[in-house]
Amino acid sequence: MLGTSIHSAANGGEIIGVSPIDPSQVRVILLDIEGTTTPFEFVYQTLFPYASRKLEAFLGAHRQDPEIQSLIQDLRAQHGADERNGLNPPGWMDEPVAARLRLCMAYCQWLIARDSKCAPLKALQGKIWHQGYASGELRGEIFPDVPAAFERWRRQKRIICLYSSGSVLAQQNLFRTTPSGDLTSYITAFFDTSVGVKTEGASYKRIAVSLSYASHQFLFISDAVKEIRAARSAGMQPLLCVRGEHPAPAASDVGVIHDFSGVLLD
Numbered sequence: 001m002l003g004t005s006i007h008s009a010a011n012g013g014e015i016i017g018v019s020p021i022d023p024s025q026v027r028v029i030l031l032d033i034e035g036t037t038t039p040f041e042f043v044y045q046t047l048f049p050y051a052s053r054k055l056e057a058f059l060g061a062h063r064q065d066p067e068i069q070s071l072i073q074d075l076r077a078q079h080g081a082d083e084r085n086g087l088n089p090p091g092w093m094d095e096p097v098a099a100r101l102r103l104c105m106a107y108c109q110w111l112i113a114r115d116s117k118c119a120p121l122k123a124l125q126g127k128i129w130h131q132g133y134a135s136g137e138l139r140g141e142i143f144p145d146v147p148a149a150f151e152r153w154r155r156q157k158r159i160i161c162l163y164s165s166g167s168v169l170a171q172q173n174l175f176r177t178t179p180s181g182d183l184t185s186y187i188t189a190f191f192d193t194s195v196g197v198k199t200e201g202a203s204y205k206r207i208a209v210s211l212s213y214a215s216h217q218f219l220f221i222s223d224a225v226k227e228i229r230a231a232r233s234a235g236m237q238p239l240l241c242v243r244g245e246h247p248a249p250a251a252s253d254v255g256v257i258h259d260f261s262g263v264l265l266d
Contacts, residue, residue, distance in 0.1 A: 021237050021255065023264055027217040029153055030191075030207065030231075032198075033164040033171065035223030036241045042141040047170075050132055051125045052112055058128050059101050068127075072104055074120035079107055117165040119193050126167035133173040140174035142183070143243065149260035150186040156264065163191040163207065163220075165198060199226045204234035219264070221257070228254055239263070 034043050062068045082089045090106040093099075111121045132138035153160055162171050168190040175183045189211065196203030208215045215235030222228055228238040240254045257263060 021219065021239065022216075025216055026158060026219045026237065026264065028159045028161060028211060028213050028219070029264070030161050030163055030204075030218050030220045030236070032220075032222035032224065032227065032241070033162060033166065033174070035243060036221055037142050037146050037162075038174065039141055039143065039243070046138070046141075047125075047129060048112055050138060051128045052109060054128045054132070055108055055124075056105055058124075058131070059105060062127075063101060068124075071120045071124050072100075075104060075107060075118075075124075078118050078120060117193060117197075122165060122167045122170070122192065126170035126173075129170050130173055133177050138173075138177070139179070140177040142175070142178050142180070143259065145259045145261050147178075147180040147183060149263065150183060152266065153264060154186055156266065158264070159188045159211070159213075160186050161189040161191065161207070161211070162187060163195075163198065163203075165193055168192050168194075198222075198224070199230050201230045201233035204231045204236055208234070208236070221260075221263070225254060 031037055034040060059068070059072075076092060079089055079092045090103070090110050092103045092107055108121060108124065111118060112125075129138060133140075150160060162175075164171055166174075171190045171192070172184055175187060191207055195206045195210070204218075204220070205215065208218060216237065218231070218236040220228070220231040220236045220238045221241050222231070222238070223241050223243070225240060228240050231238045238254070240256045242256050242258055
């Protein structure tokens, strides 16, 4: 069963006009992170500011690293796309190395301020956060109901996976350093935007194919209605997670939970 915490996002009671979840079909639980397993505040008040503060020192220390040079080239290409799309990013010219790094930093700060999901920025942030986790400056945060749900779902022999705009490295570090300890042993696979944008159904189809399960065997849980609808368009069973005081979106076709305590009970 799913418990009594699921209701219509618009009606506040029983699910109306929402396709019911069939627990007997669920083999894989695919989870968003931000706002679903992890507080928004940790992402926006801890992780993003940390990456912004450390960006200059990190690029300066690693500018000869071929992987970082490759990321800078990817960022340069993204900058060109943003210019073509009329977004007016900070200027970037092919100047000498030191100047090019300053221009890259200005562009990255611009992307961070826009909450950009572009892959090279997420990869760069993930590497900066990796150093923070390794030094102990950062520790992962999750909602308190998450570890018990992970244990329950593993006991049921269901597969747990994560899908986030943050890089796989960032996801692994977050779940390796939670107050409940290292939770990565519960997680079979980590997916980032290398499989596709989270608001496109094709991304969820790729995830299903990669795990060799039919789409209807996935339960996808996210705080974003657009992601929920994309997953559903791919054939997955979705639930919208609305935590704390955050208002439920006006979407009567979306089943809502407020935590994981009633999801797939024994």
